[in-house]
Amino acid sequence: MCHHRSIVLIRVLGSSAGGGFPQWNCGCPNCRGVREGTISAAPRTQESVAISADGDDWFLLNASPDVHRQIEAFPRLHPRGPRHSPIRGILLSNGDLDHCLGLLLLREFHPLVVYATDQVRRGFTEGNVLYRTLERFPEQAINFTLADFSFWRIAARDARFVAGFGRIYNLSAADLSAAAKT
Numbered sequence: 092m093c094h095h096r097s098i099v100l101i102r103v104l105g106s107s108a109g110g111g112f113p114q115w116n117c118g119c120p121n122c123r124g125v126r127e128g129t130i131s132a133a134p135r136t137q138e139s140v141a142i143s144a145d146g147d148d149w150f151l152l153n154a155s156p157d158v159h160r161q162i163e164a165f166p167r168l169h170p171r172g173p174r175h176s177p178i179r180g181i182l183l184s185n186g187d188l189d190h191c192l193g194l195l196l197l198r199e200f201h202p203l204v205v206y207a208t209d210q211v212r213r214g215f216t217e218g219n220v221l222y223r224t225l226e227r228f229p230e231q232a233i234n235f236t237l238a239d240f241s242f243w244r245i246a247a248r249d250a251r252f253v254a255g256f257g258r259i260y261n262l263s264a265a266d267l268s269a270a271a272k273t
């Protein structure tokens with residue numbers, strides 16, 4: 092029997108849908124309200140998550156168009172040397188622009204390791220002139236092809252759930268397992 096505890100550190104970097112909140116061309120009551128400070132809500136960047144097993148090496152789940160701001164807002168993702176990044180890789184869950192555009196913003200002569208299925212990789216790299224920005228030196232972008240995604244079961248002990256324009260709930264393990272069953 093193995094008794095060591097496995098811990099996964101998860102940081103939600105952004106939790107809005109594509110376009111962010113407020114969205115640049117949206118004048119709905121919520122977007123207007125957050126701009127004017129008349130509703131109790133915080134601006135949110137586009138969805139992305141950082142995960143780490145040890146707090147030192149990090150992987151991003153998708154690279155959102157807000158990736159620069161998201162990195163700056165989370166000190167664990169800051170460089171620890173003159174040219175360094177603790178981001179060891181980026182996993183693309185699909186080929187949505189909201190999930191891939193950030194790759195083009197992480198191009199300052201830094202090697203990027205991108206994990207994606209072959210379909211997602213082809214969708215992003217073939218016929219994409221912008222992608223050439225990631226090919227300025229050999230192996231700047233190293234693509235790992237996954238034949239298929241594997242799935243892990245992660246049992247969270249508790250969670251903080253930020254929902255619906257700034258409301259925050261604390262969820263217990265019992266809440267989480269109940270939610271998983273619905």
Ligand SMILES: [Zn+2]
Pocket residue numbers: 113114117118119120121122123
């Ligand atoms: Zn809106």
